[in-house]
Amino acid sequence: MTDVASRRDVGERPAAPERIMTLTVNGRPYALRMDTRVTLLDALRDRLGLVGTKKGCDQGACGACTVHLDGRRVLACLTLAAQAEGRAITTIEGIADADGPHPVQQAFMEHDAFQCGFCTPGQIMSAVALMAEGRAGSDEEIREFMSGNLCRCGAYPNIVAAIRDAASRGGHDARL
Amino acid sequence: MRAFDYVRATDTREAVRLLAEDPAASCLAGGTTQLDLMKDGVLEPPRLIDITRLPLHGIERRGEALHVGALATMEELAADATVSERLPMVREALLQGASVQLRNMATIGGNLLQRTRCRYFRDPTVGACNKRAPGSGCAAVQGAARMHAVLGASERCIALHASDLAVALVALDAVVHIQGLSEARTVPLTEFYLTADDSPERENVLEHAELITEVEIPLPPPAARSGYLKVRDRASYEFALTSAAVLLVVEDGAIRQARIGLGGVGTKPWRAYEAEHVLTGASATTATFRDAAEATMHGAWTVPGTAFKVPLARRTLVRELQTVSGVTA
Numbered sequence: 001m002t003d004v005a006s007r008r009d010v011g012e013r014p015a016a017p018e019r020i021m022t023l024t025v026n027g028r029p030y031a032l033r034m035d036t037r038v039t040l041l042d043a044l045r046d047r048l049g050l051v052g053t054k055k056g057c058d059q060g061a062c063g064a065c066t067v068h069l070d071g072r073r074v075l076a077c078l079t080l081a082a083q084a085e086g087r088a089i090t091t092i093e094g095i096a097d098a099d100g101p102h103p104v105q106q107a108f109m110e111h112d113a114f115q116c117g118f119c120t121p122g123q124i125m126s127a128v129a130l131m132a133e134g135r136a137g138s139d140e141e142i143r144e145f146m147s148g149n150l151c152r153c154g155a156y157p158n159i160v161a162a163i164r165d166a167a168s169r170g171g172h173d174a175r176l
Numbered sequence: 177m178r179a180f181d182y183v184r185a186t187d188t189r190e191a192v193r194l195l196a197e198d199p200a201a202s203c204l205a206g207g208t209t210q211l212d213l214m215k216d217g218v219l220e221p222p223r224l225i226d227i228t229r230l231p232l233h234g235i236e237r238r239g240e241a242l243h244v245g246a247l248a249t250m251e252e253l254a255a256d257a258t259v260s261e262r263l264p265m266v267r268e269a270l271l272q273g274a275s276v277q278l279r280n281m282a283t284i285g286g287n288l289l290q291r292t293r294c295r296y297f298r299d300p301t302v303g304a305c306n307k308r309a310p311g312s313g314c315a316a317v318q319g320a321a322r323m324h325a326v327l328g329a330s331e332r333c334i335a336l337h338a339s340d341l342a343v344a345l346v347a348l349d350a351v352v353h354i355q356g357l358s359e360a361r362t363v364p365l366t367e368f369y370l371t372a373d374d375s376p377e378r379e380n381v382l383e384h385a386e387l388i389t390e391v392e393i394p395l396p397p398p399a400a401r402s403g404y405l406k407v408r409d410r411a412s413y414e415f416a417l418t419s420a421a422v423l424l425v426v427e428d429g430a431i432r433q434a435r436i437g438l439g440g441v442g443t444k445p446w447r448a449y450e451a452e453h454v455l456t457g458a459s460a461t462t463a464t465f466r467d468a469a470e471a472t473m474h475g476a477w478t479v480p481g482t483a484f485k486v487p488l489a490r491r492t493l494v495r496e497l498q499t500v501s502g503v504t505a
Contacts, residue, residue: 016179017181036181036182036224037180058215059212060208069280073277075281078207078281080182082226083207083228144412145276148276148413
């Protein structure tokens with residue numbers, strides 16, 4: 001009680017700055033009023049309920065939060081939601097279509113390219129971008145250009161196999 | 177993270193004016209350093225000026241120089257045709273510098289201004305850090321210093337500048353274009369950085385109300401050969417223990433021109449003038465390369481954790497001189 005009263009005496013802490021932001025996620029626009037500190041990752045998970053994008057390290061090291069911004073893979077944990085205004089945001093929830101999973105999702109299932117599954121959405125978003133970048137030419141190339149996505153279970157051999165397989169099935173043309 | 181006002185600048189002069197208005201404001205570009213350090217509580221700007229929509233994204237060749245907008249991303253620069261053709265060591269340094277996700281975010285201007293990865297700098301609960309709190313000391317000197325600097329280092333600070341790109345760019349004599357409130361200026365990248373033994377708290381000559389607008393890279397002569405070798409604890413997605421950016425012009429077995437940058441060892445991206453002095457005019461032999469490496473690392477200041485870097489940096493430079501020159505004897 002005294003704490004609250006004394007805090008009132010010196011005035012309420014000023015409200016943190018907010019901003020009304022329009023985010024376009026998987027083709028749908030959302031208008032959100034948010035604290036300027038909110039990252040794209042937290043906006044997706046906590047405000048839009050799109051919890052496929054994972055929060056791993058939250059400091060740009062693990063790749064679990066990989067999403068596409070205007071078709072390019074980026075880390076949602078080091079992107080402010082405000083910075084993503086006016087950009088096309090694509091998450092793991094947005095890559096399948098009515099016919100079924102994305103070819104990379106299908107290949108991950110067929111090759112058992114995960115154990116716990118926590119890093120998987122980031123791995124898949126990275127892999128889809130990697131193929132669009134034309135970097136699935138060899139296992140060595142796949143390993144190098146997937147190196148920003150860490151997997152603590154050590155599912156790497158099957159991840160590489162899944163991407164190689166998806167690429168050989170015409171994944172270069174896989175839609176983003 | 178401390179609350180901040182978010183302002184989006186629409187033109188360069190407005191961005192500089194917004195900076196000048198608030199001495200505590202910071203710019204936000206790719207965010208890969210800025211937001212990370214704000215989450216850690218190391219940086220607490222009350223106002224963040226988003227500069228990502230300024231028209232500074234272009235990469236253009238004009239004559240024998242490449243003009244790179246400060247907001248071009250690492251990935252965009254690595255994909256540039258002139259970089260592939262004439263600046264292979266820039267391309268190699270970029271591609272080994274970070275994951276694709278980070279390269280799609282991080283800008284060229286931001287890469288040059290990135291803060292050190294020193295774990296003691298990045299942890300505000302550590303009291304002794306001359307970079308964060310001038311005069312407080314340096315915890316790294318007595319601490320776990322494997323990823324720290326040996327050149328431009330002293331008991332005041334051994335924080336490493338971890339950019340790979342900047343190592344290639346100091347070797348190439350790149351020039352930084354800077355916009356201030358009333359005037360623009362250019363600074364050679366070799367004069368842009370300050371060493372930590374001079375001023376741990378101030379890393380470069382950029383004033384608060386100034387913005388990097390462009391990095392100009394002079395193209396080396398077509399006869400030059402160059403490359404970047406990065407030695408690290410894992411094969412990909414890791415900071416350098418040591419690295420070497422090497423550019424050579426060799427004619428009839430004699431070295432006509434040598435430009436050397438060293439990474440993983442300096443409190444700033446290190447231009448190895450001593451090595452260049454030994455190499456220039458000498459015959460391209462492994463013995464010459466060893467002399468050059470010896471001369472460069474002569475002034476190293478080490479602590480137990482970093483002593484291994486002196487021989488490793490020498491070997492890294494000799495190896496890359498051999499690779500670039502094609503001389504292994």
